[in-house]
Amino acid sequence: MAIRTPEFCSSLPVLDAKGKQSHSIIGTSDSRLRWREEAQRRTEAEKFLKNFGQIFDESNDKMSLRRFNSIATLLSLLVTTPPPSATIPRSRNISWIDKMLLPDKFAPEYFMRHFFHDADVRQSLTPDRQITAKLQVHYMTLAAQNRIAQDKVDLARLNARAYVYNIRNYRPEGWHGPFVLEDGVMQPNWVHLAACQWVISANVYQRQRVGHPYPTPPIGAEAAWRGSAPAEAISRKANPSRVTKDGIVDWAGVEGIWRRIVCFMDYRDFHEYNFHGHRTSGGLDTSVFTHPMFNEATRIITMVLRITHSMPGEAPFEHRPRLHFQGVSVANDTMISAVHGFVCMTPSGYVRWHLVTRYENDDRWVTEAVQIGEPGSAAGFIGTWTGNNHEPDDPAGPTWLWKIADVFQIPKDDALGSLNRNHFGFPEDEDGDEDDEGDEDDEEYDEEMDEDEDQDDEDEDEGGSMDGSDSEEGGYDEMPSLIHISTLYDLD
Template identity: 30%
Template sequence: MPSLLSLCHEILHDILTNVEPADLGKLAQSCQTFNSYIKGNKLLWKDVYLKHYDNPQGELRRDSMIESSTSRSRGNKVEPDWEGELKTLVSVQKVLCCHDEEVKRNSIEPVVTTALSLLETSNPNTDDSLNVKFLSQQLLNPQNSDIFLFSSSLYDQCGSPSQYAAPIPESRQLSAKLHSHYGTALEAKGRTRNSPQQAHPFARSRVYDLRTYNDFNQWGPFTDDGTMTTDWEKVESILIVLGHNLDMLSRRCTGRGFGKVWSDPFGGAVPYSYTPIPRGCPALEKANGTTSGGDSSSAEDSWGVQFIGQPNPALEAQDPYGVTGTWRRVVCFLDYNDLYHFNFASHVLPHESRPPISTQEAIRLITMKLRVTKIVPPSEDDGQALPVVHFTGTSRSMHSSWDPNANSRLRGSVRLTPSGDIRWTTLSVFHGEARWRSESIQVGGLRSGRGVVGTWFDKDFDPNGPAGPTAFWKLSDSLGREADGVDENGLAELPALFA
């Protein structure tokens, strides 16, 4: 009977591809023959990787429109270091599976950085994603979720005794970023709701603290240093507030066409997880890898979108962000008397937190219909890998046709920030004059299904407010009434306020 080491390489390869990733390195250390076969065997490491994780170069992933400055030339795609990547994931899995809390807390940065990298290379269909499945299963462990999801500065004030802020600012930001991508599933299921220190009143306090709105962050979810870097702790607080409010609204709207949002772990929080293809735009279909090309000659614009046989492609075909279509928006706000009293009735020190807010907000659901109007190169202050896309549209309340603050015209833009996030700016226009503005970040990246999260405020940046949280996500590429996703006859029945 032949021994394992005497088998031909093809059979040995098939056997070793069924080995657990953590055991592959151990086998390489067991004897010189295994070491010489396994070490540096790119095909073996690749096949083992692809048995457990999504293919970062897979057919379901869209050709990235954001290319690094070192690999701008088309076709110069560097193959992943399969062995190095898999060894990194094995190290992360060991941390996630261990029971030592100190080891986990000291590993927040490498673990969360790796987790976010997995999300960036996930299958856009998150229901079928091996990466999302792996991360979701690991975060079912309460110790893992407490440490890696709930270690932002917010959890210095709230949460369970095992949830508290990391000592390092970078770790707090990373934890908030992973929590923002994970969604509101744990809050919605009551994991923090049943705690004596619920998260949403403290998050609400942060969102409505007008001191956090300033010129340095453009009144949006950005850091206060003027770099337009996303402040994920702000995004986390906004998502907690909106998630709590939408969860309450969905309970009151059972049977009226409005269900839960953001309730699936990492649902839609990966690039291209919403993949609309406008009908009649073969150029965009080709750019997204959804058609098999013929022998057509091609031209390429400076942002990596290929146009096949179209000398003058439509604006929608040139738009990397997928703006045109129907979107659902949620806007929340405090009664202005409550907002003013919260911010100005008592004096607090500049770095002192305001008390939690238990007062419930008003909530508005809005249907937006947007269309691309202009595409221009990025400015010096923008990320350079993508253009700036301008759009116009309309905004209509789902609660009542006469709502003066929800029914308006819209204009805005989408661009890449210097740090690589997708920034959306909108202006609500009433009778030809802009009134409300919003600044937001797209959670999950380019064309994510999760949507856009940020803040709304007075377009003149009034330090007395009002201001509050907002989010919007795409429903359809269509601009017709059927794209709204809710029975038109039942829109006025949706509650505008809840206690």
Template identity: 25%
Template sequence: MIGILPTELVEYTLTFCQPKDVAAFSQTCQQSRALIYESDDQFLWRELFLAAPFDDPIDSPNQDPELPRGWKGELQARIQAEALVTLSYEDMRARDHDSISNAFDTLVRVLHATSPGKVKNLDWLASTAAKSFVFNDYDRFPRFLSNTQPVHQLLLLSWDLSGFRTSKGGLRGRILDDARYFVYNLSKYSVKSNWGAFCLSGSEGGALMFTANWEHIRHCVHILQLRGGDVEFPPYDLCNAIAYSAPGSHSRASDDWAGVEGVWMRDVRFLDYGTLIDLNATADEYGNLSPYEGEFLEGFTRFQVAMKIVRDLKPEEHFVISRRPLNADKRHPRLDFIGFGMSELSLGPEGQTALRGHVDRLVDGSILWTSLSAPNLGNWSFAGFQLGGPCSASGVVGTWTTSGHNFGAL
């Protein structure tokens, strides 16, 4: 029957169907399957995608214009991701790790492809999160998802959606304790972690390659959010994780793809050295810390820094705080920057250089910020990752450490 109808008419008729109905139609005969899945024509799949509860990815300033998966591949990936993420605990455990990781990675990619002012993607992500135990059952998700980095990334970017944010009493205390035992555990900082919130992903030519450790960064966010006090932090939610959602990001210079220039508020949370040493003295042979009986003596400081890109540097003049990662995205050049203190409460005298650094974008889309404090301000370096897309209002979170790591260095 299908052979006597024009292909264009069949495709147009199918655009009024749901994807699952199109899939059912493809099973009626070989001609139907060939039309649905083997045709190079993207018309049908583009129409199905735009009829689904998603924003047009072509409108996103953070979207690859080539849409690597194509309309069919992207729609299929999102439908499959929703099905996997909303499985029950028992059913998800039965699936292989890679398929679950890819499903959460797809959700993160949907967020990164969202533009400010668009709501379809965000509504779909919120609906998916509401149906997933991962966002609402703190006792269960770490058991087999703890090594799935996209899970941690999505949890911290959608903190407003999870049931953990509004929890009170015991659960909030447990989440904060788990974060402290992770972030303040000195065994987490070594060559294998690049002395920060990194995961070793491989090597090339004898050099190590690292990616973001979103589990580590998620725990850093929990310490900032759950510690209490009168200090307000940027809301860690989907709207603020969207690319170019930060104030003033649309008036930035054309070469400032990362939103470097402007006034930044830098917040630093730290643990008293004595408490840090006592806490780590409880570590067992595997580096696990025992429950700490004393008080967590944490400090906090906030200061303003005016950030400026340093342009027109000769190759030998670039700030080589760290070599450009081997897995850097060559489409986004490294940006060198300096930061100036803005007041007596700032890091360093007003108007004087407080730090220098650079920002790189990695091929997986993550954005790495690295900086070094001015020589007169101590031997400190910072490495952190942008939460969400470039110029997101959620900001950058990472860890401070010494700029050199000799024996015994913290």
């Protein structure tokens, strides 16, 4: 995989036939963009998509180099597109991306090509699969999905579930999450992230069809645009410098209120799939996901976060220090837990979120996630959760978080500074490393998850198109109408 070019680099990457960058330098003192090269790349991509974009050859396992580079060009625009402003609320780059991905120019099957395979055969992470998965995560829309045959949509959902609930995909060398080490550089595993996104999206749309008012995560090119979150617009007016009251620059847009979706299987099904579903071919038996009694819960959570301190960023991202944060997580009026973690840049140029959920004095669950698009994007960040101690039989699943309100939208009597009282016993951990203490067993897992499983038993409705008719595509949430935020801190 290519190393991602930061926003201050002089040129965008040129890919070879293997999807590798022709040069590995990710930082340079030259701040000029090579306009001619970039114009040529975009012109070539537009010409190719106009003539051949609609062609989808399912029999060909490998994409042509021209198609690969056309998709790479579309994805590269997010890096060089500046955030919205009062004078430029809508980017022409984003409009061009939307135009290139219209059905008359681009075959929608390419958004899910990485999941069109035999469900029982383990697939390798080829550059072709990774780039179409990245395309799905950043630019997939309901309009594109609705043009894909239902049997392919169902196959994609099956393969996404099979991937995201397979504990073999949670490895120490990938931070126990959706990352993969390539050529000594940690990269996002876009196939894993696409599986997370598709599982969550399918579950949300399924529940909306039966009348549950589940929120729809923002999707599409504009949602992946830097600074596109509505809360970011509030912050740009109230605090243009993004400096917190403690003097820390909140470059990632951490402080405020976040919506979170978490999905998980019944642990008995999870255990059966991972420990008793082996096939002679080396893959796992995916029939558990098509069984009439299969159960998958979807939980809606609201979080409030504030930055506690920062640490220097690593080169070439010194301007983006590691931000450590604390907060609270609310599933309903009675299920309140503490969270802490950090956000930083990876060496390859992506935004990594590390989030730990804490019950009493036990760091129980850990989330590893990647920002969709650029910092401050409306789409937020997506990734995986699993046990904090990384035991062999720990459950795992997908999660998605997006910001719905900035700190300046929280009433003053609900000040986030009350977290300084440290009601939750956060570990004194300056490096944000995981706490090795804590114990978790199947009974604890079942106790916390059962109430959601009982509700989701009523929601299973596998058929039909996920048209999202009950919610606006990519709709943004209003301020949450939960318990008064100040009461979240008065727990002594």
